[in-house]
Amino acid sequence: MKQNGFNIGNVKAENNLFLAPMAGFSDVGFRSLCKKFGAGWTETEMISAKALLYNNEKTKRMLACASNEKPKIVQLFGHEPEVFAKVVSSGVLSSFDVIDINMGCPAPKIYNNGDGCALMKNPALAQKIIEAVVGSTDKPVMVKFRSGVDDKHLNYLEFAKMCENAGASAVVLHPRTREQFYANHSNWEHIREVADSVSIPVIASGDVKSRADYANLIENYGASGVMIGRGALGNPNIFCECMGKENSQDKYKSLMYIQKTLLKYFEEGYVLGQMRAHLVHFVKNIPCAAETKVKLLKIETLKELNKELRNVLKNAKTVL
Ligand SMILES: Cc1cc2nc3c(=O)[nH]c(=O)nc-3n(C[C@H](O)[C@H](O)[C@H](O)COP(=O)(O)O)c2cc1C
Known part of the structure; x- marks a missing residue:
């Protein structure tokens, strides 16, 4: 094309x-x-x-x-x-x-x-x-x-x-x-x-x-x-x-990019809410996704959320 x-x-x-x-x-x-x-x-x-x-x-x-x-x-x-x-x-x-x-x-x-x-x-x-x-x-x-x-x-x-x-x-x-x-x-x-x-x-x-x-x-x-x-x-x-191009940036990095960008404009409370909305989709296909999701959605600070996200998404790539 x-x-x-x-x-x-x-x-x-x-x-x-x-x-x-x-x-x-x-x-x-x-x-x-x-x-x-x-x-x-x-x-x-x-x-x-x-x-x-x-x-x-x-x-x-x-x-x-x-x-x-x-x-x-x-x-x-x-x-x-x-x-x-x-x-x-x-x-x-x-x-x-x-x-x-x-x-x-x-x-x-x-x-x-x-x-x-x-x-x-x-x-x-x-x-x-x-x-x-x-x-x-x-x-x-x-x-x-x-x-x-x-x-x-x-x-x-x-x-x-x-x-x-x-x-x-x-x-x-x-x-x-x-x-x-x-x-x-x-x-x-x-x-x-x-x-x-x-x-x-x-x-x-x-x-x-x-x-x-x-x-x-x-x-x-x-x-x-x-x-x-x-x-x-x-x-x-x-x-x-x-576009027929290769790219395999990892999911954790993608979520951190969203977060970093949002923090330039919004306070932590709003950013946490948006991170919860996005992460549900980023963890969808990983093993134990349902339990992981429940656990992640209970976290109340970005610092803790990021630590947990890093653990669960360590090996998850958005590969083509
Ligand atoms: C959660 C959600 C929110 C949406 N919000 C809007 C919106 O604000 N404005 C709009 O024109 N369409 C909105 N849509 C419709 C989408 O733009 C799109 O037309 C629709 O989801 C079909 O495309 P898709 O199959 O690629 O999702 C929304 C769709 C979803 C799933």
Whole structure:
């Protein structure tokens, strides 16, 4: 597979592999690690446009980025065009290169508030939001959505065309319905249909677990780029694998890299919480993983956690 860089609008990265936005996991430490392992693009988890507008300190901290994250994408969620417009023109996102709008989140607390995938039920409002963002910035804008709300409302094709007409520079499709959440395999046929119907890049998200999946989506389903989410958890090496490069950094070093990066921005309590979230995935395939996990999750200081992690991960490599 040829890799000649990949553009979203006028923003270019060295490849078309993205770390997917994942609430609770796509922190600055994990993003920076995935970038080191070869992800062309990293993206924040979804961030409330309204909370940013109200200067919420906790929310603003989610904008922290590492120096190796280039180019970088911020993902916003919300449902009020004027809130998006104000936030985007306020300058608070000035360090980001691309703005992504979340129109796919299925979680009840998001969906029931009219955000995320709920916008697929209201394409007219979704269009106003995209136009408001596009009209408030020179940065390229992309939209991430699902196949529809449920099997009876599969509107991904019309939705993708609407995004293009409203000025989006790329779309990301996670081809499952809201009703499906994460059940079954995502329907890659929907990627092909969208790719055939719009002239902006279509980025595929869903069930990419290997270089073969990546190549399949690019070569056979018309995807211009591919996002990897769950397949990267505990396994940042997947980006190297997809690029056909060898790398076998060990799991302990990977976790310490996440931690060191997080400590540049956050206090120990938050970092400990994030380390717990990540370590569960890094210890998944080691012997006695379940008992080890329980033991590790009870530890209450980073110093102790690191000592124990070093012991349990001594020989565990993230080998290809
Ligand atoms: C824990 C978790 C959190 C997620 N958070 C977000 C999010 O903040 N924004 C978003 O657009 N998608 C989010 N997603 C969806 C992923 O970006 C991705 O589309 C989905 O997981 C399918 O890709 P995968 O099979 O590679 O994981 C999340 C997924 C998971 C598993």
